[in-house]
Amino acid sequence: MRRGPDYLAHAVLALGGAIFVLPIWVAFAGATQSAGAIARGDLSLLPRLSGLRAFVAVLGFGPAASGGTPIGHMLLVSFGMAMAIALGKIAISALSAYAIVFFRFPGRRIAFWMILITLMLPVEVRIIPTYAVMADFHLINTFTGLTMPLIASATATLLFRQVFIAIPDEMVEAAKLDGAGPIRFFFDMVLPVSAANLAALFVILFVYGWNQYLWPLLAVTNGNLETIVLGIARMITTDQLTAWNLVMAATIWAILPPVAVVLLMQRWFVRGLTEADK
């Protein structure tokens, strides 16, 4: 039925792709130019090969707005935060969903509803009281304080609940006949059959953790725990003095890990996202 290439589809998709990729390309090209040329409004869209060094140099650069903490250090903090949030959420959500699906215990319904309610309480709406709790526990400016309040996740618990409910009863019965207890069943059967969901969830939660802005802005006032997203946002506050080539080099570093995780795990991620939110 098709006659020749579908030019209209190519045109629309190429235009869409350009709108999303060009800004990132400009950031990449900008990183390789001299700060002076950018300040003059003299930006070339072709990257300067000799300017590629900026990507290495920026790792050791410590912006004054973040108390001189080097960009490389911020990347490590962000990586630690993203991993702690992703793995922490997966761990506590998988365990609580397992308890809620495979056991009948007093308060089970209440526990489920309490977890569900966290869906309705994003950080943005409980800024001050959450900060007050953190201050009471002396968790401001600690890695625990940076990650812990972001670890509870109703979305992950709901997804695991759906996956666990779908595990056939015959599998549980067979395991019981073999004398497997709930802990062995969890590690030998439940985790392996949920592997694809775990991978998908990891992508979504890693991106979520890496991209946090508001909570680190409140929970950290000390350069040692500065995240890369916050550090870069702070660099652009004093417009005239901004070293734009360095900001853009840091920006490319900041988008690389989440973009790599999404692209490399694209198949699981897309499936996981459409399933997780349903």
Add this chain to the structure above:
Amino acid sequence: MERRTLFAGWVLPAFLVAPQLAITILFFLFPAWQAFRESVRAANAFGLNTSFVGLENFAVLLGSAAYRATVLRTLIYCAAVAALAMAGGLVLAVFADREIRGRAIYRALLILPYAIAPAIASVIFTFLLQPEIGLLTHPLKLLGIDWNYALNGGQAFALVILIGAWKQVAYNFIFYLAGLQSIPRALIEAAALDGARGFTRFRTIVWPLLTPTTFFLIVVNVVYAAFDTFSLIFALTGGGPGTATETLVVKVYRDGVINLDLGGSAAQSVILMALIVGLTAIQFRFVGRRVTT
């Protein structure tokens, strides 16, 4: 739906739910309760202690023209971001669903912005549109547009809408593409045999079948625009110039953290919680329908 076969005992499951419950109570429920408590209290004249004032904070808030303006601004912002991002995602998904060469590459490019932090998106757009050095600033000036979002509130508002939509198109694209792929090909081919072509086929067959996806995405996009855009707005403009880009969540932060009006900020938090409870309830209705079909 419930399982038939279970494990016995309640000590182990209690241990298993304990970590998540502890974090939920400590960092979610307790702070939410605190927000409720603060919202009905106010500091006395010396700011040393607080007393119960009932609904006064809410009355002050709803009576203030500034707050009502922020509510209206947030509504416009949500509508604009959701409309742009959903239309963009739908158009791209329709074409990416066709069998063309290189569609895997197109798809990869189109989901890319999902991975980029909103605050980082703002930094990239600042670089493109900064009033003095921005790459696009000069061409805009040639077109007769005196581009300076740091001074011009309308331009700043347009820019935060554009960046908000730019970030969210990828999400809508993924969901619309999944929706399109779940439509049986036989249905489309039958319509084609009946002579329905191009846009007619889309309007009469495809679009109605995408209705559940559309309703779901409306709720998700409104929640995104209302709550998740704090960092992109705050990193770009801080809510300014003036209050030109101050949405409700930006105002909570400005009033609570910067101006230290705790009672007022807590009352705003409570209103936002009520809003998100409503939106989640709507979402669950549609989710419920999705699961059963």
